[in-house]
Amino acid sequence: MPADRRILSPTVVLGGLSALTLLSIALFMTLGARGKWDFILAFRGTKVAAMVLVGYAVAVSTVLFQTITNNRILTPSVMGFDHLYRMIQTVLVFQFGSGLVASLDPRLRFGVEVASMVVFSGLLYWWLFNGAGRGDNRRSLHLLLLVGIVFGVLFRSLTSFLQRIIDPNEFLTVQDRLFANFNRVDVELLTVSALVVLAVSLAGWRWRRTFDVLALGRDAAINLGVEHRRAVMAVLVMVSILVSVSTALVGPITFFGLLVANLAYLVVRSHRHALILPAAVLLAVLTLVAGQLVLERVFGYNAALSIVIEFVGGLAFLFILVRGSAR
Amino acid sequence: MPIATLPLATVGIGLLAVWSLFVGVSDVSLATLFGGAPDQATQVLLVSRLPRTLALILAGAAMAVSGLLLQMLVRNRFVEPSTTGTAESAIFGMMMVSLLAPEMPVFGRMAVASLCALAGTGLFLAILRQVPLRSPLVVPLVGIMLGGVITAMTEFIAYRQDLIQSVRGWETGDFSAILLGRYELLWLSAALTGVAYLAADRFTVAGMGRDVATNLGIDHRKVMALGLVIVSMTTAAVIATCGMIPFLGLIVPNVVSLVRGDNMRGSLPWVALMGAGLVLACDIAGRLVIHPYEIPIGTMMGVIGSALFLYLLLRRNGHAG
Numbered sequence: 001m002p003a004d005r006r007i008l009s010p011t012v013v014l015g016g017l018s019a020l021t022l023l024s025i026a027l028f029m030t031l032g033a034r035g036k037w038d039f040i041l042a043f044r045g046t047k048v049a050a051m052v053l054v055g056y057a058v059a060v061s062t063v064l065f066q067t068i069t070n071n072r073i074l075t076p077s078v079m080g081f082d083h084l085y086r087m088i089q090t091v092l093v094f095q096f097g098s099g100l101v102a103s104l105d106p107r108l109r110f111g112v113e114v115a116s117m118v119v120f121s122g123l124l125y126w127w128l129f130n131g132a133g134r135g136d137n138r139r140s141l142h143l144l145l146l147v148g149i150v151f152g153v154l155f156r157s158l159t160s161f162l163q164r165i166i167d168p169n170e171f172l173t174v175q176d177r178l179f180a181n182f183n184r185v186d187v188e189l190l191t192v193s194a195l196v197v198l199a200v201s202l203a204g205w206r207w208r209r210t211f212d213v214l215a216l217g218r219d220a221a222i223n224l225g226v227e228h229r230r231a232v233m234a235v236l237v238m239v240s241i242l243v244s245v246s247t248a249l250v251g252p253i254t255f256f257g258l259l260v261a262n263l264a265y266l267v268v269r270s271h272r273h274a275l276i277l278p279a280a281v282l283l284a285v286l287t288l289v290a291g292q293l294v295l296e297r298v299f300g301y302n303a304a305l306s307i308v309i310e311f312v313g314g315l316a317f318l319f320i321l322v323r324g325s326a327r
Numbered sequence: 328m329p330i331a332t333l334p335l336a337t338v339g340i341g342l343l344a345v346w347s348l349f350v351g352v353s354d355v356s357l358a359t360l361f362g363g364a365p366d367q368a369t370q371v372l373l374v375s376r377l378p379r380t381l382a383l384i385l386a387g388a389a390m391a392v393s394g395l396l397l398q399m400l401v402r403n404r405f406v407e408p409s410t411t412g413t414a415e416s417a418i419f420g421m422m423m424v425s426l427l428a429p430e431m432p433v434f435g436r437m438a439v440a441s442l443c444a445l446a447g448t449g450l451f452l453a454i455l456r457q458v459p460l461r462s463p464l465v466v467p468l469v470g471i472m473l474g475g476v477i478t479a480m481t482e483f484i485a486y487r488q489d490l491i492q493s494v495r496g497w498e499t500g501d502f503s504a505i506l507l508g509r510y511e512l513l514w515l516s517a518a519l520t521g522v523a524y525l526a527a528d529r530f531t532v533a534g535m536g537r538d539v540a541t542n543l544g545i546d547h548r549k550v551m552a553l554g555l556v557i558v559s560m561t562t563a564a565v566i567a568t569c570g571m572i573p574f575l576g577l578i579v580p581n582v583v584s585l586v587r588g589d590n591m592r593g594s595l596p597w598v599a600l601m602g603a604g605l606v607l608a609c610d611i612a613g614r615l616v617i618h619p620y621e622i623p624i625g626t627m628m629g630v631i632g633s634a635l636f637l638y639l640l641l642r643r644n645g646h647a648g
Binding site: 154179 | 628637
């Protein structure tokens with residue numbers, strides 16, 4: 001515990017954040033409602049559920065990723081997930097035309113997207129940890145990141161090329177899917193995603209103390225008896241699943257995770273994941289719901305929440321970097 | 328490597344360049360130039376083919392040398408304009424010009440893009456000073472994150488103004504629209520490459536770190552600033568003319584350094600030649616693969632460069648990292 005008296009205890013912080021989050025959800029559900037309650041609650045409830053789920057997935061995956069990489073300025077999307085997702089969207093429309101793509105069964109599409117992202121990252125880890133990953137493990141983690149980035153560039157080159165030669169009207173339908181959007185979430189997919197995220201969380205909860213040890217760095221973790229390689233691998237798999245599900249559900253989100261993870265470190269002032277993770281999740285949900293509330297009710301403006309949040313997240317990231325609080 | 332190989336390599340690149348003149352949709356060959364339809368063939372050659380080949384050589388050499396310069400100045404093998412936020416910042420500048428002053432002549436566009444690129448690269452260096460570097464691989468990671476933030480800002484604005492497709496154009500290098508009168512900016516980057524060659528020894532010393540450089544009587548700040556200006560202007564000129572060519576500045580200097588070591592004056596001509604050669608080869612391949620259509624150079628380099636870069640990363644000896 002820090003000696004500084006002005007710092008609130010983590011319990012108080014978490015309590016306060018929970019209250020604020022619940023308040024913003026309540027406001028979001030009820031403000032400006034006109035007409036039938038059962039319809040409104042169902043309609044807004046879906047949006048809130050999507051925001052809670054995505055906020056949760058993004059926050060947890062970013063914090064865990066930063067824990068194993070020992071680096072507070074990285075996000076899992078550095079591994080090329082976003083570019084892969086954008087490539088899938090572009091290839092679909094390019095190959096089949098927007099009409100056919102729009103009529104695809106959303107479950108099938110969701111399944112294809114999640115499967116390709118998980119398989120891609122799985123192959124990457126497997127190949128690196130078994131094929132090229134001999135030798136120094138830490139170096140191979142950085143190597144893994146760089147290899148992921150290179151794949152990201154590869155996907156981006158192919159996507160850019162397709163987006164140039166695609167018919168501009170068709171491109172408009174792709175463009176809508178390139179930015180995250182909480183308004184087009186399918187209730188069925190939401191249920192499936194929630195189950196997947198829950199399964200990952202239950203598996204992860206058993207590891208929560210291991211995360212604390214992993215955060216000390218590779219050498220310390222090995223000294224304290226953690227099978228570092230296996231633990232890192234397990235975390236990477238969890239992160240991939242969370243990122244893939246959230247991306248396939250609403251679209252790519254890059255810097256938002258950085259923002260909430262770093263805010264969580266700031267307010268909790270503890271290294272225990274049992275405290276950091278909930279704080280990050282609450283902050284993420286609070287930001288999303290409050291942001292959507294302000295955009296919808298105050299600015300009467302729809303759809304672009306994610307772009308605003310990315311923008312703010314990006315600025316916050318620069319601020320964190322320049323202030324030098326990035327360890 | 329004996330010294331006589333440099334002229335040999337130059338001849339090889341020359342042959343590639345000549346080949347590049349005769350690849351394309353309209354019929355340009357020795358037979359048409361001096362027999363069948365001389366006027367039309369000559370016209371195509373002078374207005375389209377020759378400018379395109381020159382642009383390829385100039386842009387390839389300039390981007391490869393920019394990568395070498397950045398690697399010297401940042402003292403890291405994994406940086407090049409697309410991993411330091413330089414290219415993304417230049418694209419941001421191009422977009423702002425399209426938005427606020429669409430009538431601006433191309434030179435003005437490039438000037439704005441250069442300034443933005445310089446600011447972005449400066450920010451990257453300022454951040455590097457703050458981040459503890461546990462591994463040389465962290466440096467490009469920071470640069471790529473920064474580039475991602477800048478791209479997010481660019482897209483944030485472009486999305487609202489329907490400029491996304493133009494942004495994609497700057498992100499993917501493409502030489503198919505190069506004609507006489509549309510590529511002359513690249514001579515400026517050639518001149519900058521010449522300046523880099525003249526100042527090569529200073530950059531080599533600056534690459535040894537500030538203290539060593541100062542001890543050897545080099546004004547480290549000035550040399551750094553000169554290098555960054557060269558890199559920023561070159562990157563902006565290439566993006567304004569034909570769009571970004573990724574990986575070139577990463578691959579070529581690394582391969583040359585494997586063979587020739589790190590004396591910049593000695594390796595710069597090689598880097599320039601190899602850069603031009605790689606771009607020429609990729610462009611010819613891109614024109615032949617789906618003839619009569621073509622694959623833009625940005626995509627070709629993205630694919631070939633990714634493969635080469637992965638190879639460099641995974642060669643398990645300590646040279647590169």
